[in-house]
Amino acid sequence: xxxxxxxxxxxxxxxxxxxxxxxxxxFTHRGEGTAIDSGKVAIQHYTVWLSNGEKLDSSRDxxxxxASEHPTTGLIKGMNEAISLMKIGDRGIFIMPYQLAYxxxxxxxxxxxxxxxxDIELLEMRDSxxxxxxxxxxxxxxKAEDTKPNLKAALELFSTLQANNFKDLYLSEGDLNSxxxxxxxxxxxxxxxxxxxxVELYPNAGNPHDSLAEAYMTLGDNDNAIKHYxxxxxxxxxxxxxxxxxxxxxxx
Numbered sequence: 001x002x003x004x005x006x007x008x009x010x011x012x013x014x015x016x017x018x019x020x021x022x023x024x025x026x027f028t029h030r031g032e033g034t035a036i037d038s039g040k041v042a043i044q045h046y047t048v049w050l051s052n053g054e055k056l057d058s059s060r061d062x063x064x065x066x067a068s069e070h071p072t073t074g075l076i077k078g079m080n081e082a083i084s085l086m087k088i089g090d091r092g093i094f095i096m097p098y099q100l101a102y103x104x105x106x107x108x109x110x111x112x113x114x115x116x117x118x119d120i121e122l123l124e125m126r127d128s129x130x131x132x133x134x135x136x137x138x139x140x141x142x143k144a145e146d147t148k149p150n151l152k153a154a155l156e157l158f159s160t161l162q163a164n165n166f167k168d169l170y171l172s173e174g175d176l177n178s179x180x181x182x183x184x185x186x187x188x189x190x191x192x193x194x195x196x197x198x199v200e201l202y203p204n205a206g207n208p209h210d211s212l213a214e215a216y217m218t219l220g221d222n223d224n225a226i227k228h229y230x231x232x233x234x235x236x237x238x239x240x241x242x243x244x245x246x247x248x249x250x251x252x
Contacts, residue, residue, distance in 0.1 A: 023081050024095040031089015031122070041126040041170055042070045042083050047119045056109065067129045067170045074178070076101050082120055091121040130166060131175035133157060138179070149183060151190045158197060173202045177211050188218045206236030213245065222249050
């Protein structure tokens with residue numbers, strides 16, 4: 001299904017600012033908060049569209065804001081730059097050429113040399129998040145994520161933080177999910193452990209079960225993959241990915 005952009009992007013030349021990098025933006029609402037300090041966690045809502053107007057993704061649709069350390073290699077260059085231009089409470093439209101997005105090759109459903117349009121709202125700033133704390137112990141250098149992760153240290157830290165009710169940390173089901181997918185391709189066993197923690201924290205949410213199922217499938221454990229895809233579909237009957245994966249898995 002194609003979702004067309006519901007925001008009118010037509011602006012006058014004086015409304016739109018172009019930065020040296022090629023990022024174009026204008027604000028649709030100005031807040032009264034402060035800028036995000038380097039090293040802090042930015043909490044934001046976003047919606048992103050392809051250049052043909054098709055909606056690609058939206059945290060608002062999922063009712064789950066994105067939390068990320070600022071700046072971070074986990075986001076595209078354009079997102080990091082956009083956040084650096086905003087204050088808490090701001091909302092704006094950011095048009096990112098491919099060199100600030102997914103480059104000449106694209107990724108997944110994003111075509112090569114694709115310009116992306118983001119609607120970003122900066123909600124709040126936190127000192128840290130569960131994702132940030134776990135990433136700090138998983139990898140000695142978070143930029144070198146091809147090195148084997150220290151899963152034991154991450155699990156021990158998780159237990160300690162959980163015993164303290166994750167005090168003062170931003171926490172969402174997306175935190176552990178994001179870590180799991182960073183690990184899945186090269187370290188599927190470690191990813192499986194992280195996804196299991198997410199299911200433990202959010203047993204009644206469909207997406208953690210869907211992700212855990214993918215990890216099991218990656219490791220060749222189709223029985224457990226089916227089990228968790230079925231649970232994901234039970235919790236979210238509109239989860240077409242789970243439905244499709246179940247159909248494929250049950251053919252074998």
